[in-house]
Amino acid sequence: MYAIETDQISKTYASGLVALKDVTIQVKQGEVFCLLGQNGAGKSTLINILSTFFKATTGTVKLFGTPLTDQTIMALRSQVGTVSQQISVDTHLSLKENMLFQAALYDIPKEKAGQQLTELIDRFNLTDYLNYPVVSFSGGIKRRLDIALALMSSPKVLFLDEPTVGMDVQSRQAMWQMIQQIKSELMTTIFLTTHYLEEAEQLSDTICIMKDGRIITQDSQSNLKGYVSDQLIEFTFPTPTRAINSFEHFKQHFGKKVTLNARTIRLSKPERDLDYYLNWLLQEAIEVSGINRVSSTLEDVFLRLITEEGAEGDENQGHFKTDH
Ligand SMILES: Nc1ncnc2c1ncn2[C@@H]1O[C@H](COP(=O)(O)OP(=O)(O)OP(=O)(O)O)[C@@H](O)[C@H]1O
Ligand SMILES: [Mg+2]
Incomplete structure (x- = not known):
């Protein structure tokens, strides 16, 4: 069973703009799945659909084997953690207040919430940031706090939309370590978007490249590099x-x-x-x-696939396999 499976999803916004076209992907349980694509490719749109916040215009989504429907949406939403492109932690509250508020939103009993909070704070070395208003911390720290917050409900899949944008090298490395820990210690499936190919290279098991709302390719990192090795x-x-x-x-x-x-x-x-x-x-x-x-880097592969697709016009699935 896959953590996430989609079949030909498309999204047309009310404005008439077609943001996704026939997107079929599979995300394995426990992996880091990285979605790459230029600005406007449709990455955030896809995350919003998979994390249950937007509805696809056509096509189906399954999360952990359960089709996403009006009947299943609330149950599935509780299994999903989302850290969107904008920081969502309430900056006037402390981390502790944010986390307890999040726990209340998810109906987590007080005692369990307390335990979960202590465990997350210890695991990710966030003790220093627990009691002061979040507004007093740097952007890099805020982002890590945002992720800790999303983990309060013990999601089975965590969506991270550009988690390291604008970060300095040190903050980025701290974030990478956090993501690796979430994968290896909490066994959470991670769905990540980034514009930093080095980040995709460091973290991901599977890489999916999108262009203009379509999937160009989805494959393991090593196979992808083999395309032009x-x-x-x-x-x-x-x-x-x-x-x-x-x-x-x-x-x-x-x-x-x-x-x-x-x-x-x-x-x-x-x-x-x-x-x-x-x-x-x-x-x-x-x-x-x-x-x-x-040997080629992920950047070489990315640039070549993106350019080749452009040169060949509006071809549907590209010439590489999209399923396994
Ligand atoms: N709410 C909306 N209404 C109408 N069009 C939208 C909306 N949100 C996004 N779009 C459009 O849909 C397309 C895909 O946008 P999306 O935000 O999914 O791309 P992205 O890959 O996340 O880009 P970026 O890398 O800049 O974050 C873009 O053309 C964008 O302008
Ligand atoms: Mg985006």
């Missing part, structure tokens, strides 16, 4: 300026297969061996400080 050659230049100056030359010769990034130029799908490219550099009198075969 060993298909890159990286030319490193002594300075970024030298890389920029040579880029036009590369483009003329290799076309769209080259990308520029700081001091490096990358060539995807190379058709010859390294010697060929070394000779070409010599012939063209282009000086590099290194040339290597590199």
